[in-house]
Amino acid sequence: MAGRIAKELDEVRRWERARDVRTLDGNVRRWGGLLLPNNPPYNTGAFRFELTFSPNHPFEPPCATLRTPIYHPSVDLEGRVCQPLTTHAEWKPATRAIQVLEDLLLQLDGPDPRRLLRLDVARELQERPEEFRRRAEEHTRLHAEPRPDPHT
């Protein structure tokens, strides 16, 4: 299935919401790259993601994690995100890597209240949105990678 992964990699590389997508350690089953969220407070930085494919790909789901710390109610401290799309029960072989990344990006842009991993952050977002926003922006400024030039 290396052919498929290569094709998917091409596809993701052409996607404007991601940058610098490449395989890690020369392993076509481990991808790294930058995600560019659209919405504040994260739209000032780029967040590194890692996408790991099962050796059985595409018959088993891949797994996406964030490698850049982010102050987000849906991303836990280890960078894991709740993605039903990539569970065994929901995964369909025809689901493409770009769809997984899109789902991840969507989650970053608009936290889904049903997929909360950090309840304290979520409560803060609900009860003291300004404070949350301030912290998140600060966090983004400190940890996120700089946005690449949109034209490159």
Next chain:
Amino acid sequence: MAERGGNEEVINLNSFSSHRGKDWINHRDESLITISDSSDEDLPVFLEMPEKQQTEEDDDDIVILTETPKHQQPLRPNVIRPAAPWQGADTVGEGGSRSAVEPLSTDLQHSALPCEGVVNNLMVEGNAGPSRGESVDVALQQPGPSELNGPRSELTGSQEPGPSLLPVIKMRPQPADNTEIISLENADLPPQQEKRMEAREWQGKNLKPEQKLEGIAAKTTTEQGEMQEKGQLEPRAVAHGRAPQQGQPEANPASLQAYGGKAPGPAFPRPEPQQDGIPGPASPQPAHPPEESAQQAGRDNEQPGPAFPAQGSHQLGSGDVPEQGAAGQEQDLTALLIRETEARFPDVKKEYIEELILIKNCYDLNVLCNFLLENPDYPKKEGRVVLNPSSSLLASQDETKVPKVDYFDFSKLAPLDQRCFIQAADLLMADFKMLSSQDIKWALHELKGHYAITRKAFSDAIKKWQELSPETSGKRKRRKEMNQYSYIDFKFEQGDVKIEKRMFFLENKRRHWRTYDRLSLLPPVLLEQEFYEQKVKEMAEHADFLLALQMNEEQYQKDGQMIECRCCYGEFAFEELTQCADGHLFCKECLIKYAQEAVFGSGKSELSCMEGSCTCSFPTSELEKVLPENILCKYYERKAEEEVAAACADELVRCPFCNFPALLDSDVKRFSCPNPRCRKETCRKCQGLWKEHMNLTCEQLAEKDDIKYRTSIEEKMTAARIRKCHKCGTGLIKSEGCNRMSCRCGAQMCYLCRAAINGYDHFCQHPRSPGAPCQDCAKCSLWTDPTEDDEKIIHEIQKEAEEEQRKKNGENSFKRIGPPVEKPVEKIQRIEVIPRPVPQNFHQPRMPPYPFVHPPFPLPPVRPLYNNIPLNIGPIPAPYVPPLPNMRVNFDFPQINVQLEHNLPMHFGPQPRHRF
């Protein structure tokens, strides 16, 4: 003998007829007619002989009778009635019939009323009669019967044929004569043809015989007494007459109705007459005297007597004359036709085919088959399992009987004897004329004298030599020359056997060799030769097939028509693809892998389309076409099992020894394994043998055996960790993720309170501090560390059991219950809200799926990472995972490279959001 008798009778007849001064012609006609009947009947001539004479006497009487037609009527019915039983008797055998006859006669008198109706029916039949030339006759005949009823005058009018009426009266006596004549004719086979000719001439007079019959009937009334005594045969005759009628085409239905019960009988008798052939017929005719018999006789003349042959003859225009020789031929033909038809339609009634042939007057197998195909509701044989001789069942058996020998498998070949060796060598020398006989014999000898395998080895070597030509550098590769300087490297390798030899070609082609024709070859050599040729052919076909595939693909490629598999993104020709019910195309390989993963991996029982947005599944037809057998079987098995489990989760019990599943009422504790090879009785709860269980509780039983006791406790501990799906009963374990657990069957449950849930509403949605209980509601928390709760329970069980054991055995013999103690478990305060892992697909060892045998022990600790750097929060407690209960499931997984880590049986995580 029969012939003799016949001759004698003939003489009598002639004398008789002359006596009366009747027309010869009439007699002949009658005789002819009767003959037809006779042909049907096989009755012994001798017996009847005396009767005939009597009948002659009767004839005289008949004249009188004719005057009083009323009497005749009652006769008919009588005749008819008796016939039915008689027919039955006839079918059984002629000999038996006689005794039966007597009672009939009595019946005759009694049953007067029904007769009329019967007569009418008969008439109808006559009308229905298909025969062309005869049809006229039939019409004429009909009036005859009517006369019997009373309205003679009409009959006379109708019977214009003229000669009939008068003759009728005169003729009446004749029936007896007829019988005699018949016997004559029958007896004289050669003369028959002449008579036939006559018969044709006299066709117009056919009516007469009928009338005669009527007359006869009249006689019968008067003479019944005699008849009964002597003429037991008569009723039979009637029966015979009918039998043929029924057999006949359109008339049949009518006759059937008319005769009711008799109908079935007649069909059978038919074949007999055919077989009996010529001599028989004489006797039956005398029987005809009863009126009905007369009518029937009429018919008989036309239809039944000649029955099978008759129709043919009718077409020819020959008319009523029964040609026995021809009949024989036609009978053969019909028999053949019937046989052939039966071979194609094994369930069709034989009689029906016969009818068909007669009715349709068709002797074309195609027409018959077509008719049967178009009218599939033909009468079928009853209660008989129809086994098509060419059915696959039988075929397979046959095949298994003759095991095919693979002559290319060296290990299975036994050495052949010298003669075979010589022949094989000769054959090979003819096959390979450029190889020296020494080499050939050497190789043959090495290969135990087997022709096929040696030839193959030589062919391979030569092929290789041609391919590995060092002279490929040339512009056009010339066919390599075989000369004394070139050589082949003969090589044979199979298993441990390995022989090799360099063989130079001969300088010139061999000029002399011995040839064999097939017959002179020894059987083993011949077999091998055939085998080799067969194999070569098969290989060529296979090569062609591959080539065709390749060309097909190339063509697709050239046309840019290749289709992308939606799963592996490979390009395929359409033929290589399979599709879901909605038409999404995938390559076969992907479907196989997908099914493998779904069936053996995550244990899904539903093979839904691989396309994310498609809710269809793969149709069974596609699956059967594509999937290898083992996967398909497993898939079906899994599906069935799941359905059973879902249907009766509580009552399904599996034998702890053989895993045989059975339904058991939930209040029954003893499980008697229904598996005939097991038959063990066990306790449903503790799975201990029932005979040891007597008067003991499960715990007591377990205590008897220390190991068992420990196991039982440990199983309890395990059970505390296992959630059972409320729908299908599958055991679930949560290794990570949220508390909304979904089983592979689709059911969802809360991990904490074990309640069946649907979606996330069950859980508290309020944001709150980590670990702290919600202040707004008492709902379950979506994210908790499950191990904490479970461990508490488990520890309690463990402690309790250990205490108990300690009490019982004292400190010394204390044995730890549960898994060996791990390093002191230091519980760390959770720093942040680390709701345990979210749905993750890290390839950490996971719990194997449902059919686990032994779970991997403790889960690897999950180290909190931050930015890929482990947080320094000390060791993380390894969750305790006790061994699973003895859930031996008989899934012998075939060797498929499914990695256990991906076999998670359940899904933890929020419901999928609707995707865009």
